Amino acid sequence: MIGTVREVTPNVDAGALLSGAQFIDAFRVEVGAAAVNAREACTRMVLHGPRWIDVLLRLRNMLVTPFGLKTSGEGAPAPYGLIGLFPVLSETPERLIAGFDDSHLDFRLVVDVTDEGTGRQVTSTTLVRTHNLLGRTYLAVSMPFHKLVVRNMMGRIVGPALN
Template sequence: MTGSVREVPPEVDAGTLLAGAQFIDAFRVEIGTTPVNAREACTRMVLHGPRWVDALTRLRNILVTPFGLKTSGEGAPAPGGLIGLFPVLSETPERLVAGFDDSHLDFRIVVNVAGDATLRHVTLTTLVRTNNLLGRTYLALITPFHKLVARSMMGRIVERAR
């Protein structure tokens, strides 16, 4: 069914993308025959997401600043530039990998576009490796929000294509 976002088993090589990741999840949305590459899909999710996600991100940035955590794509320049606050680390038309390493945790998001001409889908995989107690606490606090945000952002891929 086109437009329905569902959680799926992750189909990525976690060891290559983020060795030691303790959290991995994946969500998939069917996009029918919509011609979209991985960068477009990521851009639709990140830059055209629901307004409440932007508000939640701003609140997160305010709350983590006193702890010295990154609030945007701070640090080394990204080979593929930024999409929103996500530094693009590698990219092909079918796969985009973004993310960064911080003192509390390291994360990657992987956007895959696959399927054939009649039924295509986009999969968003998130990988997180915590580095200390702050990272483990942060991950525990944001996991319920992450799942809601990921589903909502993925729904934007199909909405923007209509």
């Protein structure tokens, strides 16, 4: 159904994207016949979200700064620029990979756009590899919010410009 976000089994080569990832999940939304590419889908997901997500991000940045963790993509290579705080590492019209490596964990966001019999689908896959106790703790603390935030972000892909 167009606009319905659902959790799906991740269908990516985790070894190639982030070898050793301990956490992987994926969500999918159907966008019908909309001519959306991976960058536009990612931009719709990340930018202009509800204030509560911005508040959570600011809180996260305040809490992790004393530990020397990166905030808002600082110091991360971004060969294809930034989308919000995410450095874009590679990009085709069908797939965008964003993410960064930090001392506590490495993170990848993969946005895939595919054509199915029912129309186009966008899948967002998150991969995380932790390095130490701080990374494992950060992952455990953020997980209660992760699914809620990703579902909300995915729901923004089907917006007024795509209807």
